[in-house]
Amino acid sequence: MLISIVYDSGYGRTARQAAAVAEGVRQVPGADVKVIAVADGSIPWDRLEASDAIIFGSPTYNGTLSARLKQFMEETTGPVWRELKWRNKLAAGFTTSGANNGDKLNTLVSMALFAAQHGMIWVGLDLLPGEGDDALNRHGSWIGAMATSLQGEDPETAMVAGDLKTASYLGKRVAELAGRLAGK
Numbered sequence: 637m638l639i640s641i642v643y644d645s646g647y648g649r650t651a652r653q654a655a656a657v658a659e660g661v662r663q664v665p666g667a668d669v670k671v672i673a674v675a676d677g678s679i680p681w682d683r684l685e686a687s688d689a690i691i692f693g694s695p696t697y698n699g700t701l702s703a704r705l706k707q708f709m710e711e712t713t714g715p716v717w718r719e720l721k722w723r724n725k726l727a728a729g730f731t732t733s734g735a736n737n738g739d740k741l742n743t744l745v746s747m748a749l750f751a752a753q754h755g756m757i758w759v760g761l762d763l764l765p766g767e768g769d770d771a772l773n774r775h776g777s778w779i780g781a782m783a784t785s786l787q788g789e790d791p792e793t794a795m796v797a798g799d800l801k802t803a804s805y806l807g808k809r810v811a812e813l814a815g816r817l818a819g820k
């Protein structure tokens with residue numbers, strides 16, 4: 637099955653989270669993942685239409701999606717939404733913020749609502765809250781994968797191990813469910 641990850645990242649942290657999601661997808665036999673940075677310009681609409689699942693990622697800026705991910709969402713209106721081309725695809729989301737809370741729930745809610753408006757099927761996390769920096773789902777989020785980056789550090793060291801594991805877990809979960817839906 638085809639899994640696409642569409643994300644934005646101003647300073648490289650969400651890009652690391654996106655890479656972790658992709659690594660999780662790759663753990664599932666038969667999963668083909670493409671990572672698409674909206675900042676790269678042209679959106680591969682055909683690939684997205686062919687995808688079984690699309691996973692959205694954004695930094696939390698001002699308590700919501702980055703402007704570039706929002707721009708991408710608005711651009712789907714003509715080529716995708718008018719014909720509900722993404723109907724019944726799986727969707728999921730991830731975000732990183734600077735503060736532990738940082739209002740990042742709102743970012744994931746915005747993604748889930750966007751997916752609902754496209755007739756997509758939202759996949760959250762099935763992980764009980766974990767404790768400690770190495771733990772899966774240390775933020776106790778059900779709606780999607782959250783990360784809190786260490787401010788003032790390079791992207792290579794800014795991400796917390798448990799948050800990257802959680803991102804990978806989400807990617808694997810989406811790929812496994814996409815496989816089940818496809819009867820594989």
Ligand SMILES: Cc1cc2nc3c(=O)[nH]c(=O)nc-3n(C[C@H](O)[C@H](O)[C@H](O)COP(=O)(O)O)c2cc1C
Pocket residue numbers: 644645646647648649650651694695696697698699700732733734735736737738739740785787
């Ligand atoms: C314009 C802007 C707005 C931000 N707003 C928030 C916010 O509302 N809450 C928060 O916790 N962090 C906020 N941050 C911090 C970023 O979420 C954090 O640095 C994140 O890791 C950036 O991800 P990126 O490297 O993928 O851009 C903001 C950063 C910027 C540049």
